[in-house]
Each structure stands twice: as structure tokens, then as C-alpha cells.
Amino acid sequence: xxxxxxxxxxxxxxxxxxxxxxxxxxxxxxxxxxxxxxxxxxxxxxxxxxxxxxxxxxxxxxxxxxxxxxxxxxxxxxxxxxxxxxxxxxxxxxxxxxxxxxxxxxxxxxxxxxxxxxxxxxxxxxxxxxxxxxxxxxxxxxxxxxxxxxxxxxxxxxxxxxxxxxxxxxxxxxxxxxxxxxxxxxxxxxxxxxxxxxxxxxxxxxxxxxxxxxxxxxxxxxxxxxxxxxxxxxxxxxxxxxxxxxxxxxxxxxxxxxxxxxxxxxxxxxxxxxxxxxxxxxxxxxxxxxxxxxxxxxxxxxxxxxxxxxxxxxxxxxxxxxxxxxxxxxxxxxxxxxxxxxxxxxxxxxxxxxxxxxxxxxxxxxxxxxxxxxxxxxxxxxxxxxxxxxxxxxxxxxxxxxxxxxxxxxxxxxxxxxxxxxxxxxxxxxxxxxxxxxxxxxxxxxxxxxxxxxxxxxxxxxxxxxxxxxxxxxxxxxxxxxxxxxxxxxxxxxxxxxxxxxxxxxxxxxxxxxxxxxxxxxxxxxxxxxxxxxxxxxxxxxxxxxxxxxxxxxxxxxxxxxxxxxxxxxxxxxxxxxxxxxxxxxxxxxxxxxxxxxxxxxxxxxxxxxxxxxxxxxxxxxxxxxxxxxxxxxxxxxxxxxxxxxxxxxxxxxxxxxxxxxxxxxxxxxxxxxxxxxxxxxxxxxxxxxxxxxxxxxxxxxxxxxxxxxxxxxxxxxxxxxxxxxxxxxxxxxxxxxxxxxxxxxxxxxxxxxxxxxxxxxxxxxxxxxxxxxxxxxxxxxxxxxxxxxxxxxxxxxxxxxxxxxxxxxxxxxxx
Numbered sequence: 001x002x003x004x005x006x007x008x009x010x011x012x013x014x015x016x017x018x019x020x021x022x023x024x025x026x027x028x029x030x031x032x033x034x035x036x037x038x039x040x041x042x043x044x045x046x047x048x049x050x051x052x053x054x055x056x057x058x059x060x061x062x063x064x065x066x067x068x069x070x071x072x073x074x075x076x077x078x079x080x081x082x083x084x085x086x087x088x089x090x091x092x093x094x095x096x097x098x099x100x101x102x103x104x105x106x107x108x109x110x111x112x113x114x115x116x117x118x119x120x121x122x123x124x125x126x127x128x129x130x131x132x133x134x135x136x137x138x139x140x141x142x143x144x145x146x147x148x149x150x151x152x153x154x155x156x157x158x159x160x161x162x163x164x165x166x167x168x169x170x171x172x173x174x175x176x177x178x179x180x181x182x183x184x185x186x187x188x189x190x191x192x193x194x195x196x197x198x199x200x201x202x203x204x205x206x207x208x209x210x211x212x213x214x215x216x217x218x219x220x221x222x223x224x225x226x227x228x229x230x231x232x233x234x235x236x237x238x239x240x241x242x243x244x245x246x247x248x249x250x251x252x253x254x255x256x257x258x259x260x261x262x263x264x265x266x267x268x269x270x271x272x273x274x275x276x277x278x279x280x281x282x283x284x285x286x287x288x289x290x291x292x293x294x295x296x297x298x299x300x301x302x303x304x305x306x307x308x309x310x311x312x313x314x315x316x317x318x319x320x321x322x323x324x325x326x327x328x329x330x331x332x333x334x335x336x337x338x339x340x341x342x343x344x345x346x347x348x349x350x351x352x353x354x355x356x357x358x359x360x361x362x363x364x365x366x367x368x369x370x371x372x373x374x375x376x377x378x379x380x381x382x383x384x385x386x387x388x389x390x391x392x393x394x395x396x397x398x399x400x401x402x403x404x405x406x407x408x409x410x411x412x413x414x415x416x417x418x419x420x421x422x423x424x425x426x427x428x429x430x431x432x433x434x435x436x437x438x439x440x441x442x443x444x445x446x447x448x449x450x451x452x453x454x455x456x457x458x459x460x461x462x463x464x465x466x467x468x469x470x471x472x473x474x475x476x477x478x479x480x481x482x483x484x485x486x487x488x489x490x491x492x493x494x495x496x497x498x499x500x501x502x503x504x505x506x507x508x509x510x511x512x513x514x515x516x517x518x519x520x521x522x523x524x525x526x527x528x529x530x531x532x533x534x535x536x537x538x539x540x541x542x543x544x545x546x547x548x549x550x551x552x553x554x555x556x557x558x559x560x561x562x563x564x565x566x567x568x569x570x571x572x573x574x575x576x577x578x579x580x581x582x583x584x585x586x587x588x589x590x591x592x593x594x595x596x597x598x599x600x601x602x603x604x605x606x607x608x609x610x611x612x613x614x615x616x617x618x619x620x621x622x623x624x625x626x627x628x629x630x631x632x633x634x635x636x637x638x639x640x641x642x643x644x645x646x647x648x649x650x651x652x653x654x655x656x657x658x659x660x661x662x663x664x665x666x667x668x669x670x671x672x673x674x675x676x677x678x679x680x681x682x683x684x685x686x687x688x689x690x691x692x693x694x695x696x697x698x699x700x701x702x703x704x705x706x707x708x709x710x711x712x713x714x715x716x717x718x719x720x721x722x723x724x725x726x727x728x729x730x731x732x733x734x735x736x737x738x739x740x741x742x743x744x745x746x747x748x749x750x751x752x753x754x755x756x757x758x759x760x761x762x763x764x765x766x767x768x769x770x771x772x773x774x775x776x777x778x779x780x781x782x783x784x785x786x787x788x789x790x791x792x793x794x795x796x797x798x799x800x801x802x803x804x805x806x807x808x809x810x811x812x813x814x815x816x
Contacts, residue, residue, distance in 0.1 A: 018047040019112055026079050026242065033235050034076075041068075041075040044083070045146050048105070052147040055104030059097045063090035065148030066105065067156070070117075073142035078238050080247035082115040084139060088152055091122045115247060123156045127163060134174055137164065138212050161215060168216040169297055176290050179209050189279035191434050193272075193426065197237045198249040202279030204233050206286050219292040221285045222364060229278035236275055239263050251275070269426055276424040276435060284408045287401070288364050295330060321688040322354040332363040336688075341374040348374045348411060349388035355402045356395035357783060362405045371409035381493040384685065386458075387658065389492065390782030393444040393461040394451060396730075403441050416491075418484050421472020433555040436471045442553035443467065443546075450545040452734040452751045457784040459498060460542050462489060463505035464549050470506075482507035501539055505546055508533050512547045516566035521573060530570065531577040540578060544571045591665060591679060598635035599677050603667050608636035608701050612694040630684050630691060634701070638664055638676035643773055644763030645704035646680055648711030651757040652700065652718075653692040655684040660759070660778035687756075712764070715757045730783075735812035737804045738788070745774050745790040746799040748808055752815055754785045765814035766791060769807045771799065 021043055025031070031039065045068075052066045070084035071077065087102055102120055109116045121129065130137035140160045145153035164171065183201035190202050198204045207230045210221040239262040240248060243255055251259065256268035265271050320328045325339035325347050333355040341347045348370045355362045377385050392399060406412050413420045422436040434442055447464040451457035466488060470481025485506040489499040511533060519526045534540045547567055551559035591599065594611060602609045611633040632655075634646060643662060650657060660682045666674040703709035733752035750762055759778060766773055771791040778787045791807070793799055799807065 018043070032238065034231060037076045037078065037234065037238070040077040040079075041072065044072070044077060048085075049147040051105050051108055055101050056148065058104065059093075059101040061089070061093045061097050061101045063092050063149055063152065064088065064098075064101065065150065065153045066146040067153055068144045068146050069139040069142060071142075073139070073144040075144070076234060078234065079241040080115075080245075081241075082117050082247070083109060084117045085119075085146075086126065086140075086143070087118070087120040088126065088148075088156060089120070089122060090149070090152060123152065123159065126156060127159055130160060131163065131167070134171065134178060137171070138175075138208065141212055141215050164212075165216055168218050169300065172213065172216060172218060172293055172297065175209060175212065176293070179206060179286070179290075188283065190276045190283060190424070191438060193428070194250060194252050195275065195279070196250050197233050197240070197275070200279070202281075202283035202286070204230070204237070204249075206282050207233070210282075210285060210289055213289055213293060218296050219289055221289040225281045226285050229281035232274055232278035233282075235263060236271070269428075272426040273424050276426065280404075280424065281408075284404060287361075287404075291332075291361060322358055322360075323350050324686060324688045326351045326354045326688075328358065328360055329363075331360065332366075333358070333360050334363045334366050335369070341370055343375070345375040345377045346382065346385045346388060348406075348415075349385050349392065352402050352406060353388040353391035353395070353782075356392050356398045359398045362402055364405070367405050367409050367411070371411055371414075377415065379491050381491065383493060383658075386493040387780070387782060390458045390461055392782075393465060394448045394457065394782040394784055396445055396448045399445055399448070400438075400441055407437075416488060418469060418472070418488060422469060425472060427471075431555050431557050434553070436468055439553055440465050440468055443549050446549035446552045447545060449731050450549055451784045452731050454541050454545050455538055455749075455786060456498075456501075456542060457751075457786065458782055459494075459501055459505070460545050460549075461782060462492065462494075463502050463509070463542065463546050466502065467506050467509040467546060467550060478507055478510060501542065504533075504535065504539055505543055508543060509546055509550060512543060512567050512570055513551065513563060516570040517563060521566075521570055527570070527573045527577055531574045534574065534578070537575055537578045540571060540574055544568075595633060595635065595679050595681065598633055599665060599667055599679060602635040602637060602677055603675055606637055608634060608698055608705070610634050610694045610698045610701070612691065612697065614691075630686075632680075632682040632684050632697075634678075634680040634682070636678055636701075636705075638678050639705070641705060641763075641767055642678050642680075643776065644760050644767060645711065646701060647759035647763055648715065648757065649697060649700045649704055649709075650682070650684060651760055652711060652714055653697060654687040654689070654756070655692070656687055656754075656756075656780070657759055657778060658683045658685060658780050660776065662773065662776040662778075664774055711760060715760065719756075733812060733815040735808045735815070737801075737808050744798065745792050746771075746804045746807075748789045748791055748804070748811065750785065750787040750789070750811065750815070752785050754780050754783050758785055758815075759787070761814060762787065762789070762811060765811040766807070768814075769810050770794065771807055772796070 022040065025036065025039055025043060028036075048066060056062075056064060065088045067073075067086040067088050068084065069086055071081055072084050085105075087098075087105065089098060093101075098120060102118070106116060106118055119129075126136075126140065130140050137160070140156070141164060143153065143157050143160065179201075182199060182205065186196055186200040186203075188202060189195040189197070189200035192200060196203060207226070210226070214220045236251065236259065237249060239259045240251060240255065243258045243262055251272075253268075256271055260266070260268050260271035263271065265274070318329070319334075319336075321336070322328055322333065325336050325344060327334060327336050333351060335341070335347075335351070339347060351362065351366065351370065381389075392402065395402075403412065407423070413423065419437065422440065425436040427434070427436060427439070432439060443464040444461050447460050451460060454460050463485070466481065466485040468477060468481065469484045469488070470477035470479065473480040473484070482503045486499055486503040489502040494502065511530060515521075515526060515530055521527065534543060544567065548559065548564070551563065598609045598611055612630065614630050632650075636642065647657070660680065662678060662680050665677050665679055667677055668674055700709055704711055730753035733750065735751075736749050738747035738749050748766070752758060763773070766789060771793060773789055773791055775790040776787065778785070780786075791799065793803075798804075
């Protein structure tokens with residue numbers, strides 16, 4: 001339809017002329033999206049202007065105007081949108097004349113079958129109603145004059161905006177609560193198979209709320225992609241209205257293919273993916289905006305009192321270190337002033353892990369800065385990057401918000417290119433609650449609560465993240481996922497053995513639940529086939545936990561006590577088969593040259609000897625090598641209390657233990673007999689700042705062994721002064737006795753949340769249990785410590801079964 005045709009039709013102010021023009025406009029294929037919505041609003045304006053002018057003259061009313069509010073006020077009319085109209089008057093006309101004027105406008109609208117939301121008010125009445133009803137106030141923020149006294153409308157707009165800004169501290173929290181209540185009731189648009197494009201979280205209502213926040217001048221929403229997201233949702237609603245012929249906002253399954261066709265899209269999956277992308281943009285903007293609103297309002301309420309306390313001085317936000325290059329400031333995670341993302345490729349993951357562990361959001365400015373400036377990680381990733389990813393995944397519920405922040409700037413797909421295939425991908429199975437990508441993150445969240453059940457929580461968390469990665473490819477997603485997971489695990493930096501385990505877990509992540517529920521477990525062939533596929537008891541342990549995490553993350557219908565009991569029964573039977581292949585106990589490795597040198601020096605002096613050095617990695621772009629780890633070696637004569645003393649000293653100096661080994665060795669003395677020495681090999685990292693000097697570490701270790709340094713008290717003082725923040729409550733520690741762990745010693749296994757001083761507390765508990773630690777194998781996998789301690793009695797023999805259980809219980813109690 002040309003503009004001339006539109007004008008000609010609009011000259012007939014009767015319903016038939018407007019209806020014909022409206023129909024032609026909606027049927028015109030060449031015009032859609034924002035141009036059609038704006039054209040429909042103009043056409044409606046022209047028609048209503050004619051109605052108002054004639055009606056006002058007939059009723060003899062002066063000082064009145066017809067005002068469009070809400071979506072119509074914004075000039076965004078979808079085919080079946082309501083007409084939100086306010087008849088505004090200055091109060092000079094009598095009630096009968098006003099009623100006659102209103103009737104001559106409302107009835108022609110009703111005669112056409114259009115939905116109408118109408119009111120008749122003076123400016124004062126409109127302001128009072130807006131003050132009492134938040135929804136009315138939101139509609140009036142978009143008030144636009146259609147016909148009549150323009151000055152009257154301009155005065156109302158000015159007053160409404162002034163009221164909104166003046167009342168922002170009271171009205172914005174109410175709007176936030178309104179949005180949260182609606183989200184709780186309607187769900188998240190970005191995950192629903194039949195989403196409500198308007199009311200669900202991330203929909204058009206939230207986009208309108210963001211406009212209202214911006215109008216308050218308290219905060220503004222992130223603008224990147226927001227206008228395009230609104231357009232996508234509005235276009236989908238237009239197509240839905242035209243396809244169904246109804247004023248509906250729910251994108252039902254049976255209508256999605258037709259809506260996709262109307263929009264020129266390939267199929268319903270492409271439609272949903274576009275809608276989900278748009279909703280995700282709106283949801284993220286909503287999160288960021290309300291966080292900023294709450295920060296500003298909180299600062300406004302605190303600042304006057306703070307200024308009074310400080311004598312009028314300007315308050316400086318406190319910056320609390322969280323990790324190397326990462327600090328907390330004003331309730332968000334930001335970069336330290338000295339951080340250089342262009343020189344530190346691990347900084348992105350370190351910041352994300354610190355945020356997730358602390359339960360804090362990543363600053364939007366930090367995420368954007370990292371997206372623009374951070375160097376790409378080398379392939380394969382260095383160990384620190386892999387550990388930070390595992391820490392991020394193991395943080396539990398707080399992982400989700402951090403992950404979404406990284407996704408909002410495309411960081412996840414840069415780190416894991418294959419992630420793009422599953423990003424916002426819908427799942428047609430109604431059992432599934434989430435899109436594929438969010439399901440993978442949710443599975444990792446569920447797996448984080450199961451890490452105490454497995455020896456390798458890092459492999460569990462990575463497998464949880466990747467188990468459905470093949471859904472972005474044609475064919476069996478488990479088979480495709482095995483290939484992709486093998487490549488991604490190698491990229492992340494796992495060795496060949498661990499890569500094989502991750503690939504096996506992904507390939508068989510449905511094996512246990514499908515076999516348990518669909519096969520005869522009394523048939524020996526069934527159990528043997530599962531044992532053959534799994535291959536080892538350790539992989540079976542991981543697969544069992546992954547199965548539960550996957551089911552729990554799928555939805556309430558995917559897991560039950562019945563399914564859990566069937567899977568547990570199958571696992572028990574398969575474990576029995578696999579137990580027939582007992583692994584050989586590994587031979588202890590001989591000391592290296594540096595360890596032997598330190599041991600000889602410790603034997604000669606009778607004192608602890610330390611060596612602290614950085615292991616260089618491959619050259620960076622500027623030709624300088626980048627550090628990939630710090631190794632600390634300690635040799636000293638064997639004596640009680642070495643382990644808790646050494647671990648406590650490291651904790652006092654804010655060194656995080658990534659891995660450690662303790663073992664006893666014998667060296668010949670000058671008089672011909674032998675002396676027992678302890679060798680401790682640590683891989684450590686500074687929590688933040690630079691590494692301490694080896695001489696200071698040695699001096700404090702000597703004091704700790706002599707008893708002049710009270711490590712326990714010092715750690716308690718620091719904990720009281722700077723309590724460790726936690727995003728979510730970690731699962732309780734678990735201490736067990738490994739069955740058939742060793743013929744020469746009893747193996748005590750500890751799985752607990754990593755924390756400063758943890759290894760010190762374990763060492764103290766073992767010392768107080770009157771056992772000798774012959775060797776220890778300590779590893780920190782993400783946020784989890786998985787430690788094995790080989791202990792004997794004072795006679796050098798393995799502990800009796802009952803005594804071993806008592807020791808495990810005592811250690812667990814000490815960590816509780």
C-alpha cells in the first residue's frame with residue numbers, strides 16, 4: 001500500500017474505511033516489522049483523530065485530548081493489539097458532554113471488534129491514579145497525543161515523568177518485585193517450549209520495564225542488542241497474531257511452523273532459537289539493570305549517613321582481593337587496577353571462577369573489557385586455566401549467572417568453539433526443562449553437589465558440561481558427542497588418559513539409566529555388556545554420578561527413587577564384575593635429582609631445606625616465557641607434625657596448594673646406618689599478589705615445628721578478620737577408608753571443599769589420631785580437594801579395620 005492510498009482511506013473516518021485500509025496494510029507482504037507497526041499506528045491515529053474531532057464538535061467540549069498510552073503510545077501496534085486510550089480533559093466540561101464525547105469514540109472501536117482499554121480523567125486524576133497503580137503509571141510514561149489539546153497532553157507527560165523520577169526510590173523496588181512475581185508465575189521465555197512472548201521473563205513486559213527504569217534516570221539498561229531483541233519478539237508476535245487471527249501472545253507448538261513460515265524462517269527450531277536469543281538478551285539486560293538500580297538506591301540511602309560519619313569526605317569504595325588480578329568492589333567482581341588481560345590469558349576464567357565461588361556477579365564492564373582485550377588461551381590450555389574452569393563449574397548455583405554473563409559477550413564460544421552449536425538450541429522433548437546449553441550448565445551445577453562421591457570431580461564436572469554437546473550435530477548425539485568431547489577435553493588440557501575417560505562418559509552417559517530401565521538385570525550378559533563399555537571401576541563411579549546429575553538437570557519427570565534404585569542396583573552388579581580385574585599397585589617413583597640434592601642437604605644439616613621456583617612455559621607474543629606453575633620442594637628429617645606444620649605455613653602465606661606429594665625415604669648416614677627423611681613436593685599458586693620468599697617460608701616452618709608459631713591461632717584470626725565468602729553452601733566433607741587401597745598401609749581418602757588451611761586441619765587430625773602418615777597424594781580439582789593419605793600405626797603396620805574406620809570418622813569430625 002502506498003502512502004497516498006493510506007491517506008485516501010483514512011479520510012473516511014467511518015469504521016468501514018478504516019477497516020479496509022487496515023486489512024490491506026496487514027495483508028501486504030512487502031511491509032512487515034517496525035514499518036508495519038508504525039504504519040498501523042499512524043492509520044489508527046488518523047481514524048481516531050477524525051472520530052475525536054467530530055465528537056468534540058458535536059458534544060461542544062473544549063480543553064480535551066485523546067491520548068495513546070502503552071504500546072500504542074510507543075507507536076508499536078501489532079495486528080491484534082489492544083488500543084490503550086485516555087480521554088484527557090481539563091475539568092471545564094460537564095459530565096454529560098464528556099460522556100457523549102467518550103461514547104462517540106469508544107463505540108466505533110467496539111463496533112470493529114477491537115480490544116479497547118479506556119479511561120476518562122483530568123491530569124490531576126491521572127496523576128493520582130498513577131500514584132496508586134504502578135501499571136497505570138507505566139502506561140502513562142509512553143503517553144502520546146493523538147488529537148485535541150496538545151498542551152494539555154504535554155503538561156501531563158511532564159508531570160508524570162517528574163513524579164516517576166521523584167518517586168523512583170519507592171516505585172522502582174515495587175516494579176522490580178512486580179517483574180519477579182511475573183517471572184515466577186510465567187517462567188523464563190528463553191527455555192519454554194510454548195513461551196508467552198509478552199509475560200514470560202525476558203519478554204516484552206521486561207523490555208518495557210527497562211524503558212521505565214531508563215526514564216527514572218536512576219540507571220540505564222545495556223543497549224547492545226536490546227533494540228534488535230525487542231524487534232525479534234515483536235515480529236514474532238505480529239506473525240502469531242496474523243497466523244492465528246487471535247490476540248494471543250503464547251507461541252503454541254502447533255502454531256510454530258506457521259509462524260516460522262510467515263517470518264521466512266526455515267522451521268520452528270530456527271524460530272525458537274531466534275526467540276530464545278532475544279529473550280536471553282532481554283533477561284541479561286534485566287539482571288544488569290536491576291543490579292545497578294539496587295546499587296544506586298542503596299548508595300543513596302547510605303551516603304548521607306556515611307558522609308556525616310566521615311565529616312563530609314567522599315567515600316572510597318572498598319576493594320577486596322578475590323584472586324590474582326580480581327577484586328570485589330561494591331558487590332561486583334571487577335579487575336584489579338594492575339590487571340592486564342592482554343598479558344594474562346587465564347584472567348577471564350580466573351575472574352569467572354572467583355565470582356562463582358564468592359556468589360558475586362561479574363561487572364558488565366569487566367565482561368565487556370575481557371571480551372575486547374583478553375588474549376586467547378593457548379591450545380592446549382595451561383593447567384591453571386583448566387583448574388579455573390573446573391572451579392567455575394564446581395561452584396554450584398552461582399555458576400549459572402557467571403556463565404550467562406560470559407555468554408552475553410560471546411566469551412564462552414571463544415573459549416569452547418563447539419559451544420556455538422548448542423547455544424540457545426531448543427529441546428522438543430517436553431521432559432526437558434532447559435535449552436541444550438543451559439541443560440549442560442545445569443548438569444554441571446547438579447554434579448557439583450555429587451563431587452564427594454567420586455575420586456575425580458574434575459572429570460565429572462567436565463563430562464557434565466559436555467555430555468550433550470553432540471546435540472548440535474546430526475545423528476546419534478552420544479556418538480557425535482564422543483568425538484567432540486575428545487577434542488574439547490584435549491583442548492582444555494587433559495592428558496590422553498583423562499581425555500579417554502571424558503569421551504567414554506559422554507559416549508555412554510545414557511547407558512546406565514537406559515539399561516537399568518529397559519533391560520533384564522538378572523541376565524549376566526546385560527551386566528557384562530555394561531562392564532565392557534565402562535571398562536573400569538573409577539569410570540563407573542563417574543558415570544553413576546553423571547547419570548544422576550543429568551537426570552536431575554533434565555526435569556522432575558526424569559528422575560525418581562525408582563529409577564535411582566534401579567541404576568544403583570545395576571552399578572553394584574557391574575562393580576562386582578569389574579572387581580575381578582584388581583589393578584596392580586603402582587611402584588613408587590624414585591626421587592628426582594633436585595629432591596635427592598635437598599634430601600642430602602637436610603640430612604647433613606638436620607634442618608628443613610626448601611626450593612621454590614617457577615616452571616617456565618612457552619614464549620608469549622613478546623618473546624618472554626609465561627609462568628605455568630610454581631614448584632615448592634621441602635626436605636627435612638622425619639618427625640611428628642611435619643604435614644600440618646608445612647601446610648599451615650603455606651596457608652599463612654596465602655599459597656593455594658594445587659597438588660602435593662609427601663613420602664618417606666631412607667638415606668645412608670656417614671656412620672653406615674640409615675636415617676628417615678620426608679620429601680614434600682608441592683605445586684602452589686599465590687591467592688593474589690606475589691610469591692613469598694623461600695627464606696621466609698623456611699623460617700616460619702622451623703618456628704612451626706619448634707612450637708613457637710601457633711598456626712591454628714593465626715589462621716583463626718585471619719578467618720575472623722576476613723570471613724571467606726561462599727556463593728552456595730558446599731556439600732559436607734567426606735572421609736572414607738579405601739577398600740584394598742594398599743597392602744602396606746591404610747588409605748584414608750578425604751573429599752572436601754578447598755579452603756585455606758584445609759590440609760593443615762587434616763594433618764592435625766591425623767596426628768591427633770596417633771597414626772603415622774607414610775605418604776600423601778593431595779590434589780585440588782577446581783574447588784574440591786581430593787586427598788589420599790597412606791597411614792600406619794606406630795608399629796608401621798596397616799590399621800585394623802575397626803581402627804581405620806575410627807580414624808576416618810575422627811578426621812571427618814575435625815573438618816565438619
